Amino acid sequence: MVEAQLGRPPRALRRAVCRCPWGRPAVTEQHPYDAAGEPFPTTFYLTCPHLVSAVARLEAAGGVERWSAAVALEPVLAASVERAAEEQRRVRRALADGRTGRDEGASLDSGIGGSQRPERLKCLHAHVAFALARPGYELGDRVLAELGELWPSSCCSG
Numbered sequence: 178m179v180e181a182q183l184g185r186p187p188r189a190l191r192r193a194v195c196r197c198p199w200g201r202p203a204v205t206e207q208h209p210y211d212a213a214g215e216p217f218p219t220t221f222y223l224t225c226p227h228l229v230s231a232v233a234r235l236e237a238a239g240g241v242e243r244w245s246a247a248v249a250l251e252p253v254l255a256a257s258v259e260r261a262a263e264e265q266r267r268v269r270r271a272l273a274d275g276r277t278g279r280d281e282g283a284s285l286d287s288g289i290g291g292s293q294r295p296e297r298l299k300c301l302h303a304h305v306a307f308a309l310a311r312p313g314y315e316l317g318d319r320v321l322a323e324l325g326e327l328w329p330s331s332c333c334s335g
Contacts, residue, residue: 178202182224182334189217191272195309197225199332204306209269209285210278218284218291220268221306227333231324232302244320245298255296257315261307262288262295 179187179202189211193202203225207217223229232240248254269285278284288295290303298304301320308317321327 178334179205179224182226187222187224194221195306197227197332197334198328199334201225201332201334203228204309206272206310209273210276214278216278216280216284216291218287219300219303219306220265220272220289221303221310223302223306223309225333227329228305228324228327229302232305232320235320235323236301240301240320240323241298244301244304244316245296247319248296248298248316254316254319258289258295258298261304261311261314261316262292264311265289265307 179190179193182202187205187207189208191206191208193204194206195202195204197203203223205222205224207220207222209217209220211217223232248258265288266286269287273282273285284291287293289307290300292299304314304317305320305324308314308321312318
């Protein structure tokens, strides 16, 4: 199902961590390294086509810049991003279970979406996926709220 949603074979797939109301994967958890030892920096990956499209529209409308500015201005959001980045690092290290890939473990210290600087957002898809996988992430929850209706009226993954 994930391959059909992505239109390609998934890399480093571990499991589905969030499903839509129709039971299809919406967010997957990835291993920190793929089979060849290449880093896969996005631990929680958004796969639901409906949500991927909704976040893409938000990003195209300047969402990354707008939310980055909000993080810079709002201490509550900045703190949530920092806590989530630290949780991301803990999760990646646990999933790696002592293994390092071609980068000798350097990517295990990355934040959400592989970011080296959590306060500079790169990809809202990764923050939405993190929020769905780890409820209570303030920034991700606010981005999700901006999307409006999370799920379509029927399954988009047919």
